[in-house]
Amino acid sequence: VTNDVRSFVTDHSADLLADLDAWLRIPGISSQPGSRADVIRSAEWFADACRRAGFPIVEIWPTAGLPAVYAEWASDDPDAPTVLVYGHHDVQPVDPLELWHTDPFEPTIDGPVLRARGASDDKGQLLFHLLGLRAHLAVTGRDNPAVTLKFLVEGEEESGSPNFEALLAERRERLACDVIVITDTGMLAEDIPSSVTGMRGMVLAEVNFHGPDLDLHSGSFGGAVPNPAEAVARLTAALHDADGRVQIPGFYDDVLELTDRERELLARTPFDESEFLATSKSRALAGEAGYSTLERLGARPTAEVNGIGGGYQGAGSKTIVPSDAFVKLSFRLVANQRPASIRAAVEAFVAEHTPPGIECRIGWEADGVAPCLVPIDTPAFQALSRAIGAAFDTDLVLPTREGGSGPEAAIQKALQAPMVFLGVGLPDDQIHAPNEKVTLSMLYKGAEAAAHLWGEFAALGRAGLTS
């Protein structure tokens, strides 16, 4: 079967390129109010592409902002699992335009890559799905897929998915599924197939310390009244011990430690320290003792200072005891930490570190984002691993962890199904930056993997997926 899928994909790769060329010309930048019509046109283009691919149900779903596309194709197999594929049709802005070597909305093939805004994030990845689906139908000889497919393609992901949770809630029954496939991520390298197995969640806090009701002369009052800037520094310094371990009581209570197998696989992930330092323009590695950089970034929660301020900010000096000071903190969470518990733990910690005479106010940014995790021993991940392995002719698909998070946790929370990540972006795709590209061979591998994946899921059946 492998060769049949590959042959079909190879034989029809021109169709994928033609689709890419057409769709990438639509500048659907969701964060720019002036691009609203283009984002709608982008949704309509993809809806039409789904119809051409054979989906019997294709709908444009309006939101309070920009529309999503929904496509559904039921399997005639009564035991077929239902798969929800998530992606997005909007793209990032293109500034600074002068750094682009080609027009961002004039798709340009340059040897093994195609350059255009959205080529990798996320239009290319959605289009490999359409080709993969055709390959799946061709090699199985079916006139409907072996799994019931539902595509949910958002139009506001690049502007923070402000209406997505409402859409999920509103359409929850239509979106019901047995497994979720996220197609908006990447792999480690062209020859190192991998899959995201975790995304960190987050809570964001701003702690404000108020001392004297006005800035005081430090000669007349310094050393005799509480200084909120010093208090903020002491609070911030208390967040970690010398080993980089977060000191908030209970912070690690719900953390699911990496299994031995996960640590072993993560250790096999190529990581070039000097390249990481060059990318981060940093001069040293740092972080929690006892963990590798990849483990720190993907599998360990953090407390990070995003901003600190208080007192005199200008040039030179001003000898005051400041009235106010603040620190902005972000906490990255991993499974199974819950934003609400972390907020409570942070509040208790801050209260404990508020000195006498200092008034404290904590502001929280929304409710926070839960982390999500794909346990590597689940049937869904095993099936994904086999499908990717078949496309890349390997037994080893490395699990990776993402440091940040998108709307994935919201999808999982709303739909309560296992989730896997099938994405074929590469680290050098320059998504969100000038000269975005996609490597065409990765799109073909993605199409193959998708074709195999529907077969794998069908073979497991609904019961097998959730066992």
Added chain:
Amino acid sequence: VTNDVRSFVTDHSADLLADLDAWLRIPGISSQPGSRADVIRSAEWFADACRRAGFPIVEIWPTAGLPAVYAEWASDDPDAPTVLVYGHHDVQPVDPLELWHTDPFEPTIDGPVLRARGASDDKGQLLFHLLGLRAHLAVTGRDNPAVTLKFLVEGEEESGSPNFEALLAERRERLACDVIVITDTGMLAEDIPSSVTGMRGMVLAEVNFHGPDLDLHSGSFGGAVPNPAEAVARLTAALHDADGRVQIPGFYDDVLELTDRERELLARTPFDESEFLATSKSRALAGEAGYSTLERLGARPTAEVNGIGGGYQGAGSKTIVPSDAFVKLSFRLVANQRPASIRAAVEAFVAEHTPPGIECRIGWEADGVAPCLVPIDTPAFQALSRAIGAAFDTDLVLPTREGGSGPEAAIQKALQAPMVFLGVGLPDDQIHAPNEKVTLSMLYKGAEAAAHLWGEFAALGRAGLTS
């Protein structure tokens, strides 16, 4: 003699009031370029007043900025010590003008007080000297003072004395003296005569920590590279232990501890905790364990955070690892700490607290200001104490300490003579604020004390003053 001095002062108080009324009408605000002519007029007015008082030598001393007044009256006694009296003829700005109840340059007597800008700081205090000198001459029957008097009256004190050190260096020979009397301070209360015996010095530092060369996404890099904002917080937090004791090695090495007698006298200084909290609009006392608030403010060195900053400063959140962070620190010094040693100690401490991967840069504001101290067992202070005691009919003159510092350390350094503080301002004089006033009875006491002081110094003689 006491009664004679008092009678003379009482009988001639109208002269002082007339002088005050004339001089206070001249708005010599040194920090306002537009007031340059008024500051010069103010200098000329005081020079003329000195001539009227009998000084045979009166000069206007130009500087690179605004002029000082110098007046000299030699004693005919060959053993007479030479006394340098320091004050300033310039005044603070008057903004916000709308908060004044009377015109700041329309001197207004309101019962026991006279309101005008400069009434207490420092014109009233210089004028009590002229009356005191007349009283001294009258009661001793001399036609020249029993001590050689030199008045140095600066014109830029309220704008930071930018040209004063140069003036001291240029005129050092003319200014040579056996004792320095600073007349620009105050007493604890109308019925609690006191004298400043220490002024804290200062060094000012800004520490800049540089981490990554650009702000990084905290999801992709947070927890794996050094965060300069956290490093600045840790450095700042390390400055003090839980007892408020500065942790910089060597910081206290040169500190002259309070003597038992000084602590005893300081403890007799009235201090109203709730009033101090109300004035400082603070909710708690804080500081170095083992010392009272007055000791903390006057006799103990401090490390104070004047400003801290780094990373995102706007509303809401931005999930970054900042590239840069800073802390602005002021260190108040007490005798016998030296600014240069403290700078070296701070530099070593900062170096030790700069984590791997963080680049550190320390900026120093000028050379710093040395502390100054009046040992209470010196003949000069004992003489001052007797003179003030005679004016206030008491044996007890409380030594006080000032938290901040003016140009006094520079004077002492340039002239290498013992220094005492004769000043009759009161804590509620509102100097530097709207509705500045002086309490007239304090000016009369000041005149009496000055008259007594010249007799006391003359009785000691040159040798007795420095023994």
